[in-house]
Every structure is written in C-alpha cells, then in structure tokens.
Amino acid sequence: MKIKTALLVSAMALVPVGAWAADKTVGFSQIGSESGWRAAETTVTKEQAAERGIDLKFADAQQKQENQIKALRGFIAQGVDAILLAPVVATGWDSVLEEAKDAEIPVILLDRKVDAPDDLYMTAVTSDTVYEGEVAGQWLVDTVGEEPCRVVELQGTTGSSPAIDRKAGFEKAISDHPNIEIVRSQTGDFTRAQGKVVMESFLKAEGAENICALYAHNDDMAVGAIQAIKEAGAAPGSDILVVAIDAVPDMHLAIANGEANATVELTPNMAGPAFDILEAYWADGTEPEKWVQTESKRFTADDDNQAVYEMKKGLGY
C-alpha cells in the first residue's frame, strides 16, 4: 500500500498540472496486443493521457505495417498535435514521416527504433536492453560476493535483439568476477512452457545442488523454471537464486512468495516520458535528445512486491 501511495504521489509531482497539455490531441499508433507487456503499455499510455488531459486517438495496427501507415496518415489529415508511434518493423517509414514533418507534427517513437534519418522524428523513448542485462548481472555480483557461483542461463528467442543484448549485458557485469561462471545456456524462446522444459534438462544435467543461480532473459521463462526447480525438490529463491528481466506481475508475486530473488523492470510506461517531452516542447520549444532511455528499475525482496503485483495485475499483462 505504501508503495502505491508513493508512486501516486511521485506521479502527481511529475505532472505539471497538465497546463501545457490541456486541449492537445495526440495520436498513438500501437503495434497490436501480441504480448501482456504491450497490452500493459497501451493501458498505461491511455492512463497517462487521461491524467494530463490529453485527448488520445488510439489505433491498434493488428501487427500490420500498412495499418500503421494508414493510421499515421489519418492522424496527419486530422491535424493532431503530436504522434506516438510504436513501429512494428524498422523499415519503410521515410515517406509518411516526411509528411508528418511537413505538417509540423512531432513524432515520438516508443519502445522500438526505425531505420530512417533521425531528423524525421523528434526522439525515441526506449529501454536499453544491454543495460537491463547489466543490472541483473550486477545484482548477482552484489549478492554472491566472493562465493563461487555456477549460473545457468535461459536465453530468449535465438537471434532476437533483446536476447542478444540481455546476454551481452549480463556477461559484461560478471566479466570481472571469475567466481561467477555461466555453465549452461540455452534458449527457452521467451515462453513459460519452454522455460520449464529447458530448466528440467539443466537440473538433470547438472544436479540441483550444483546450480547456484538461474538467469532468465525474461520473467515468463523464469516462472516456468521455478516450477521445474520445485518439481526437482529444490527451493527456488534460496537453493537456486532466480533473477530475470521484465517485472511482470507473476514475477512480483514469486518474489513476494520468496520463490524468486530479483527482476529488472522493462517499464510499460514509455508514454509518460514521451508526454513530458511534448509538454516541454509545447511550453518553450525545448528539443529533446534523439534517444531517451527509460529507467531499468531493479526489484528485489526488499521492495513491497505484493503491492506492485496488485497494482500491475489490472494493466492487462
């Protein structure tokens, strides 16, 4: 409860009473609702707009680029004050972004970037996926100290950029600590079911007593793996440390129950910083940096995960 109030207060402190945003219309072209995180991003964006008195025009592209281009053109025809775009692919945005530029409508990219000259958009608000891996790795370094630690790693979808980046970030954090060693690393495809299956094979191959920690590239795989650890008769969270990335509600619940240790938040609130940038721009023409990084907050047992779980479970994850 305390955290909820704290979050609410800090959120209100950040909002400059919506003075500059009132009566503004912003179009938001979302990719779709393919994952829980994206559904949460949509919910949070709508909440943020409502809080600031911004009239949000929302268009779900159902995973199709042509729908996103149509939506963008529609926003331009309508004369909105700004456009938020979460692009489904990186390519093919030049001509529609040029139209927006000619109409003097600022475009802010959310969560992903595009292959277009950077004068065609105002800024991109995304997370730093390498840094997320680093935060997770640093937590493990701080927790085990000088003790030797054999780590098993559940990778995301092979070749996907978050999987590559989160692996690189984690390895960077542990590189100066020879006592921490990744002994097995395999893909769990970012899914709960695969996470469980691959963890079972790790446990068979290494034996639960020889594994000190599990690092999963996302929480879903970690939640599946926790199940596998329990079925193998070990205690997740104490016998085997569990650290992952995303901070989905089920992971908060697992931390609250002592079955997981840490997670790094990929915030669904990309729109909040974007609206802050727009408000500053509307107020006195402040131009933002070309890349705005969202916070990668670490959650451990020290946080009130039960409260965060209660708050997040309604967001559509």
Next chain:
Amino acid sequence: MMRSPRLALYITMTTFVLAFLISASQYPSMLSTRVVANLLTDNAFLGLTAVGMTFVILSGGIDLSVGSVIAFSGVFLAVILRDTSMHPLVAFVLLLMVTTAFGAAMGSIIHYLEMPPFIVTLAGMFLMRGLAYVLSTDSVPITHPFYDTIQDVVWKAPGGGRFRLIGGIMILAYIVAMIVLHKTRFGRNVYALGGSAGTARLMGVPIARTTITIYAIGGGLAGLAGIVYSIYTSAGYSLATVGVELDAIAAVVIGGTLLSGGSGYVAGTFFGILIMGLIQTYIVFDGTLSSWWTKIVIGGLLFAFIMLQKALGWATTKGRRPASESATQS
C-alpha cells in the same frame, strides 16, 4: 426493369457516398484532399489486387495466393536490389514475368487437372509465402535511388493532399480492366465462363485459354501490387500482407460481384475498396473505437451485400417466373 448487377453497383456507390457524408458531418476535416489522397495511396496495393480478384471471381473462381504473392514480390525485389546491381525497372519486369507465369501455372492446373481453384490457390499461397521466407526472414530495406525518384512523384493538391504515383497506377488499372471486361471478346468470355462453364463451352468459348489467362492476370496484378507495396514501404518483408486476399475478396463482394461468378462490375470493386478504406479512416479519426471494429463493420457489410444479392436475384427471377409458370400451365 433494371438489371440486378447494375442495381447492386449503384447501391455500393450510394453506400460509399452516404458513408462519406455521414463521416464528414461528424469530422469536417474528412472533407479534405488529404483524406481523398490517403484513400488512394494507402489502398493502392489492395485495389490492384482486387482488380485481379474481380476477374477471377467473375469467372466463378477464387485466388487465395495473392497476399503471399505480394509479400514474395516485396522480398524478391528487396533482395535483388540489395545483392545485384540490376536496375529496379528490369527487376520489375522480371518479377511480373514470374508472378504472371505463376498465375498461369495455377490456372493450368485448375483447368487441365480439374482441381478446385480453392485448393490450387491455397497451395500457391503456402508456396509463395514459403519462398518469401526462404529469401529472407528479416525486413529488407530498399535504398535504391530509383525508389526515391518514384516516391517523389507527388502532386500536392491544395489542402495538403498528396496524390502519389501508386494511387494513379491503381486508377489506371481499373480503367484498363473496365475496357478489357466490357469491350473485348476476352471480357465477354470471362462473364460467360462465370455464368456457366457448360454453356460457355457450347458457345465456343475457349475455356482453357480463358481460365489460364484469368489466373495469369490475377498473378500479374498481384505482382504489380507487390511492386506498389514495396514502393509504399521501401522494404520487402516476408510477414507482410497476411490475409490481404480475404480483404480483396471482401471488396469484390461489397462491390456487387456475385461470388458464384458471371455477374458484377470492376467499378463496384473500386467502391468496395473505398468503403473499406473509409471505415479504417473513420476509426482512426474517432480514435477511441477498437480497430477491430473495422473487421466487424466489413463483416456486417459483406453479410448485408450477400443478402442483397440474394434478394435482387430472387426479385428478378420472381419477375419472370409467373410468365413461365403460366406458360407451363397452359
């Protein structure tokens, strides 16, 4: 008495005009050259696909492969332009030859092996999508300067609308298709084949040649739609345009063409495309409706138009039946 296909066309056109007026009364900025230009530009690839689909459906067939052909075309062009120094225009010709031949091959199988078009073109759909994946699973950007030149062919209308080349290509395709369907022997053969293959044969219509040509046109236009789509997005992506064949079929049916073939107008298809584009534009302007309402409204419209066709068909045969009945009774 007015013939039913023409009446269906007028109903489609009236629906579009009414829908546009209703939208404009709610959102006055809908009445801008921007919206009109967007309707043409954004629906160019779908419009071209639907022209080919109109030929196929008029002949009593169906072509499910076109969405995959568009995706394949985009990836094919992107990979060729990335890996070779071939000029895009040469690549366009090569691609059109490939997709036209592909359509002709499907037409041949449908005719000579007497296979249902549904199955043959379903196989074609998987084949082309698979080929697109083999070429590249990533979205491949097209950076050739010729593409910039094409994209710069824009007529900026007063009011901020941008009429682009690809919208013009679509309109040209509709005009050519109208001439072919209504002024040539081949066009008459298409209608005859769709009316009844048996009767067409007795009338001396070259069934084999007509069927193969129809699917070749479908494949060729899907290839052209692929070129337009690659210009539209400056990229080739194997996951693009999934389900576009169904949107094209929907546009043809909303345009008043009978799914069983033999009756309809390509002009109706054009308005079918515009109606579908208008629904999407309206939903973007509204900004609170879920975009899935597009599907719901199109579903509702499809159902309404199928019922309408039934009613019109029933009304016209009923008009004649008393005479024939009295003839048999006497």
